[in-house]
Amino acid sequence: DSGVTQTPKHLITATGQRVTLRCSPRSGDLSVYWYQQSLDQGLQFLIQYYNGEERAKGNILERFSAQQFPDLHSELNLSSLELGDSALYFCASSVAVGTEAFFGQGTRLTVV
């Protein structure tokens, strides 16, 4: 158990819908990362937050947005969902920049 909690574990939704994925980082970790992993693909970095502020952006679509709350948990919002958005979405957290990141078990999103 990495200490990073992601909910829900599985999510099935229809095209055009909007979903919110939640991540609770390890206690004490200030940095949160979001990744997308399509079937048999590598991890695609989406976005990073540090202590509530956006720190870095990767290949995140405009339909996607995220935030980190004062209690340090983070949410990834995916809207106008398309079939191609079906993937595993991982959250990771670390104490600070340049330290080991711990990953959650992921949320498997299926868009039908």
Added chain:
Amino acid sequence: GESVGLHLPTLSVQEGDNSIINCAYSNSASDYFIWYKQESGKGPQFIIDIRSNMDKRQGQRVTVLLNKTVKHLSLQIAATQPGDSAVYFCADETGANNLFFGTGTRLTVIP
């Protein structure tokens, strides 16, 4: 932009042999690298890391080598076991405070 890539997408080794997984990076300013292991249906798990002021770092049955001249790092697994079968990713701390992953190498251990 920065990129981290793996030389081989798949690797099959006999149980008990040593495994070597390679990774190339393009950002000469990168100063922190991590190897992760991802088993099927699970999140990536930290294996070992190395900072740019080192050439080599050893863990339990794993060694990471860093060659800054050619921007290459490798993960060596000694006496590979069936439990080592997984996808291995290298991650690059670019200095922009984020981690970038290569496509990964799938390691299959043949009993």
